[in-house]
Every structure is written in structure tokens, then in C-alpha cells.
Amino acid sequence: MGKEEVLEKISDLCNPLTQEQRDFLTENLTVYTYRKNEAIYSEGEFPTQFMCLLSGKVKIFKNGVSGRNQIIRVIKPVEYFAYRAYFAHQEYLTAAAAFETSTIAQIPITTITHLITENNALACFFIKQLSIDLGIADERTVNLTQKHIRGRLAESLLFLKESYGLEEDGCTLSIYLSREDLANLSNMTTSNAIRTLTNFAAEKIIAIDGRKIKIISEEKLEKISRIG
Amino acid sequence: MGKEEVLEKISDLCNPLTQEQRDFLTENLTVYTYRKNEAIYSEGEFPTQFMCLLSGKVKIFKNGVSGRNQIIRVIKPVEYFAYRAYFAHQEYLTAAAAFETSTIAQIPITTITHLITENNALACFFIKQLSIDLGIADERTVNLTQKHIRGRLAESLLFLKESYGLEEDGCTLSIYLSREDLANLSNMTTSNAIRTLTNFAAEKIIAIDGRKIKIISEEKLEKISRIG
DNA sequence: CACAAAATATGTTATACAGCATGTTTTTAT
DNA sequence: ATAAAAACATGCTGTATAACATATTTTGTG
Numbered sequence A, B: 001m002g003k004e005e006v007l008e009k010i011s012d013l014c015n016p017l018t019q020e021q022r023d024f025l026t027e028n029l030t031v032y033t034y035r036k037n038e039a040i041y042s043e044g045e046f047p048t049q050f051m052c053l054l055s056g057k058v059k060i061f062k063n064g065v066s067g068r069n070q071i072i073r074v075i076k077p078v079e080y081f082a083y084r085a086y087f088a089h090q091e092y093l094t095a096a097a098a099f100e101t102s103t104i105a106q107i108p109i110t111t112i113t114h115l116i117t118e119n120n121a122l123a124c125f126f127i128k129q130l131s132i133d134l135g136i137a138d139e140r141t142v143n144l145t146q147k148h149i150r151g152r153l154a155e156s157l158l159f160l161k162e163s164y165g166l167e168e169d170g171c172t173l174s175i176y177l178s179r180e181d182l183a184n185l186s187n188m189t190t191s192n193a194i195r196t197l198t199n200f201a202a203e204k205i206i207a208i209d210g211r212k213i214k215i216i217s218e219e220k221l222e223k224i225s226r227i228g
Numbered sequence C: 001c002a003c004a005a006a007a008t009a010t011g012t013t014a015t016a017c018a019g020c021a022t023g024t025t026t027t028t029a030t
Numbered sequence D: 001a002t003a004a005a006a007a008c009a010t011g012c013t014g015t016a017t018a019a020c021a022t023a024t025t026t027t028g029t030g
Helices: A003-009 A019-027 A108-119 A120-146 A148-163 A179-186 A190-202 A218-227 B003-009 B019-027 B109-118 B120-146 B149-164 B178-186 B190-202 B218-227
Strands: A029-035 A039-041 A049-055 A058-063 A069-075 A080-081 A095-098 A104-106 A205-207 A211-213 B029-034 B038-040 B049-055 B058-061 B069-075 B077-083 B097-098 B100-106 B206-209 B212-217
Touching: A003 A019, A003 A049, A003 A120, A003 A205, A019 A108, A029 A080, A039 B049, A049 A108, A058 B069, A069 A120, A069 A179, A104 A108, A108 A120, A108 A211, A120 A148, A120 B058, A120 B069, A120 B109, A120 B120, A148 A179, A148 A218, A179 A190, A179 B097, A190 A205, A218 B218, B003 B019, B003 B049, B069 B120, B069 B149, B069 B178, B077 B190, B100 B109, B120 B149, B149 B178, B149 B190, B149 B212, B149 B218, B178 B190, B190 B206
Parallel strands: none
Antiparallel strands: A029 A104, A039 A095, A049 A080, A049 A104, A058 A069, A058 A095, A205 A211, B029 B100, B038 B097, B049 B077, B049 B100, B058 B069, B058 B097, B206 B212
């Protein structure tokens, strides 16, 4: 992908910038492609790059107790990530990996912080983004802890629909997750993700074909998510 | 409390400001005192005031399913709160109430956003604060979902020690929470908070005298928190 | 293509924790 | 001071979900 094309994609980041600042950004920008399941960064590492997902799908997750992972959030194009830790003067508390082949623009995080101190509109952009993410995290805490297994899985399916959308048929989720990833997203064991998925299919709420998931009744999913 | 005194307390907010900006802040600043258990703001309300806790203790919580509350974070003097929702252009997703008599400085949130657009250092202050809070929220998600009941309670006790410190004797927590609040902080029922607390006391990890909690072995609490 | 490894599926068992009931103590209000 | 309400305490029961076991299917690799 050419730099011109990249700049167009990250316009919400570039719009507030002066031409000079934009050039500075472009000079320091590199583009990498990660393969399916490849690690992008790991918990405990020191953050050096600000990232923007240009194409593909990425998960942000944490290693919990006894090897259980928790998917904290998912990234879709064009979204920014990998900056929180540096802004907080911390190491990464999370890890990131590619769900599928993903193209990522990387800019040294110091370049970004430099631009932030120069450009107030850019600072405001990050204030808003962080505020939205913090709200999502707060919601998620309650949902993951208080809802029952069916409610958590239903919510995850709706969340995936919101995040990555549907295919042309208007009902198949555009992301094909392993049962394990689905479990890690919903805070349950893989076995229970499989079982509950099977139940949903038997109840004609969804239809499953391998990793393809068709949402038959969004209303029912919403109801299960709300109550359970 | 006089405005002079308040300004001194919120110096980390004021330091980046020009004298003119500081005067603008002072003009728009009011101080309220909330009684024990009094609501400060509620879920769904539209945010209008930026707040700073000058003295006392405050909880930020969410109403979960079937009346179960989840305490999301606690505020100590001098910390800022009640600004996330406005920055994200949302209603409050959480509620706030006073654990005990609390004095709170309030500034119209529009005053703050105005100052942020004028003052880059102030914007950076909030970027850092939000980034730290987002990291805490991510950690908390995993801790609350993956740890067992003893681990969650142990963690909460250590968290309260970190947040509010100890009394002069060097081992009594400076905050006296109801068993219900302790349960809401640790994602468990009140019954189980009581039971587990009793167990910890029997194991000589803590000593309880009504709502007073003495930490006898911090190492053991840390171990339980880590493993459980 | 064959083989190993991983992912999916499903049944069984074990257990952590919620839910409920009941009694006691402490706090609050009149 | 006394009644009422709230908080605390503890035992019992039920159940949601983890943990384990064992097939079966799919995927990846030499």
C-alpha cells in the first residue's frame, strides 16, 4: 500500500495537522503485514510504535490465570491502537495478535506524542478516543461478570456484528473465529462456547457452518443478552 | 473551604494554566459537601460538572443485572472524576456516591473543555489520566472474571489499602466499608463477602472488628490474590 | 498423501458460588 | 427508650459452569 493511500485512510488523524506536521508523520510511517495469528506486541513489552489497522482484523487480549486468555477488545480498519501504555508511561498490559492477515501502519509513538504537544486538535482526538474506550471497558466489566453464559455469548455475537459487520447475504458474521477465541471473548471455557453455540443453533437463533455463523434472529440474541 | 485553599489542592490541574485561565477556573468553581451515602450523579444523567474530590471518599459504580451493583473504581483526595462521559459525548454510564462525608469542587465541564482546547499541557494531563484509568479497567476485567472468590476479596482488600492507606497503627484499613460494598467491589454476594472475611480472620490473615479491618499478613493476601 | 496436531463435539463429574432461610446484632428513627 | 430497619452472621440447597474424558473432524506439514 502506498503512503498516499495510507494517509487517506488515516484522515481523521491527519486532518487536524498542518502540512508540515503531515509531512513529518509521513516520513516516519512504515507499513507491515502480519499473518494470521501472528503476534503484534506482547504483554510486558515497552511500547515504541503507534499503530493503525489498515486492513484485516486484530484482537487485544490479556493473559489471565492458568493460561486462560481474555479478549479485551477487537480492532477493525481503520482504528488506532497500541498507544495507551505509552501515554500512561507503562509497559503493555495487553497483547495484540492478528485474527487474519492484517496490514498495519506504524508510526514511532514519540512522533505521535510530539505531534500531540504541538497540535491541540490531535490531543482532543485522543482524549475522546480514550474516553470512549474507557466507557466500553466499564460496560464490559459488568457484562462479563454479571451475565450468565448464554447472555455473554449472545452479547459477543452481537458485538462481533457491530464490530465487523455482516457479509452480502445480510446475516453471516464477517469474521470467522475459532471456538476458543469466541470463548476468550465471552469469558467461558471452549467446551461451553461450543455447547452454547450448538444450543443457539438448535433453537434456530443462529445457524453454524464450521466457523461461519449466521444470525437468524437478532432480536432473540438481544433478548438473551439483556436478560441473561 | 476557601477558593485559595482549593486552588492549592488542585495544583496539578492549575499548574499548566496561565494566570488568566486560572482566574477563569476560579470564577466558575463551586464547592459542595455530600453526606455519607449521598448520590453525586446517576447513570443516564447528562454530565454538566467536572469534579474533584477534596476530602472524603467516593465510589463509582454501575447498576448490573437484578439490582447487583458493581463498584468500578474508588476516588480518593485529590482526584478528578465525572469527566469521561462528556469527553466521549455520552451520558453517564456510571453513578457516583459518597462513602463518607465528602467535599467536592465542581467546575462546569464546558469550562474544562474550553481550557483544554486552549491549553495543550492540560490536554496532555487528561490523556495521561484516561490512559492510566483504561489500563486499570483492563486489569480489573481479567481479575474480576478469572479469579476465585478468595482471590477477588484479597485483591479488593489490597486495593483499598493502596487507595486509602492505613491508620497510624500501620495495619488497619483507613476505610470502613459495609460488607455489601465490599461484595460489590469484589463481584460476589454479601453473604460470601461475610463468609470469606470470616475465613480470612480465622486464618489470621486479617482481624475484623465490625467494619474495621486489620491486615495481619499482607504477603498472604498477595499470594491469595495472585493464585486465586 | 499420510500423519500428527489442532479444533470441534459431547457426555459425565465435581465444585464454586448464588440463592434462600433464619437468627442475631447494630444502627436509625420516632 | 423503644420499635423498626438495616447490617451482619451462618447454615443448607440448588445450579451454573468448570474440569475432565473421549470421540470425531478438520487443518497443517513433511
